[in-house]
Amino acid sequence: MxxxxxxxxxxxxxxPSRVLAVFLLVTHGAALSVVVALPLDWYWRSGLAILVFTSLVNTIGTQVLFLVPWxxxxxxxxxxxxxxxxxxxxxxxxxxxxxxxxxxxxxxxxxxxxxxxxxxxxxxxxxxxxxxxxxxxxxxxxxxxxxxxxxxxxxx
Known part of the structure; x- marks a missing residue:
C-alpha cells in the first residue's frame, strides 16, 4: 500500500444537490400521503405526519442545504x-x-x-x-x- x-x-x-432534494421531497411526500390514508385516529396520523416531516427537515438540513451544526x-x-x-x-x-x-x-x-x-x-x-x-x-x-x-x- x-x-x-x-x-x-x-x-x-x-x-447542494437538486436531484437529492427532489428525491427527498417526493419520497417524504409519498410517505405523508400514505399516513393520511391510514385507517387510524387523527392523533395517530398527526403524530406520524410530524415524524415524517421532521425526517424531511433533518435530511434536507444535513444532506442538501448543510444548515445544521452537526x-x-x-x-x-x-x-x-x-x-x-x-x-x-x-x-x-x-x-x-x-x-x-x-x-x-x-x-x-x-x-x-x-x-x-x-x-x-x-x-x-x-x-x-x-x-x-x-x-x-x-x-x-x-x-x-x-x-x-x-x-x-x-x-x-
Missing part, C-alpha cells in the same frame, strides 16, 4: 488513509471510513465514524462534486477502501 502515500489528499466538499460539510482523505471531517459548525473531527460505505456509478454514500458513538453520512451524487473528483474518489475507494478490513462498523 505504499503507492497510495504518493497520492494527493482528496478534499470532498459537496455542493452535519458534515467537508471530508479530507489523507494519503495515509486518515479522514478529517469538518462539520458545519466549523469543528474538525477525526473520522474513520466504515465498511458500510456504498459505491456505485450514480450514488456514493460515505459512512464515517466520528468518535465512539457518532457516525456521519455524506450522500454524493453526480451534481454534488466535480466529475473528476467523484471519479478519483470512487477509484480510490474501490482500490483501497477502508484500511480496517474487520468487516464491521464497530469502533475500536
Amino acid at each position: 505504499s503507492e497510495n502515500r504518493e497520492l494527493p489528499p482528496l478534499r470532498i466538499r459537496p455542493r 452535519a458534515g460539510r467537508e471530508a479530507i482523505w489523507e494519503p495515509d488513509g486518515t479522514w478529517t471531517l469538518t462539520l458545519v459548525s466549523g469543528k474538525q473531527v477525526e473520522a474513520r471510513l466504515l465498511p458500510s460505505t456504498f459505491v456505485t456509478p450514480g450514488l456514493l454514500v460515505l459512512n464515517l465514524r466520528c468518535g465512539r458513538w457518532r457516525s456521519c453520512a455524506m450522500v454524493l451524487l453526480p451534481d454534488t462534486l466535480d466529475s473528476d473528483l467523484l471519479r478519483r474518489l470512487r477509484v480510490r475507494l474501490r482500490l483501497w477502501g477502508t484500511l480496517d478490513k474487520s468487516g464491521t462498523d464497530a469502533s475500536a
Whole structure:
C-alpha cells in the first residue's frame, strides 16, 4: 500500500444537490400521503405526519442545504488513509471510513465514524462534486477502501 502515500489528499466538499432534494421531497411526500390514508385516529396520523416531516427537515438540513451544526460539510482523505471531517459548525473531527460505505456509478454514500458513538453520512451524487473528483474518489475507494478490513462498523 505504499503507492497510495504518493497520492494527493482528496478534499470532498459537496455542493447542494437538486436531484437529492427532489428525491427527498417526493419520497417524504409519498410517505405523508400514505399516513393520511391510514385507517387510524387523527392523533395517530398527526403524530406520524410530524415524524415524517421532521425526517424531511433533518435530511434536507444535513444532506442538501448543510444548515445544521452537526452535519458534515467537508471530508479530507489523507494519503495515509486518515479522514478529517469538518462539520458545519466549523469543528474538525477525526473520522474513520466504515465498511458500510456504498459505491456505485450514480450514488456514493460515505459512512464515517466520528468518535465512539457518532457516525456521519455524506450522500454524493453526480451534481454534488466535480466529475473528476467523484471519479478519483470512487477509484480510490474501490482500490483501497477502508484500511480496517474487520468487516464491521464497530469502533475500536
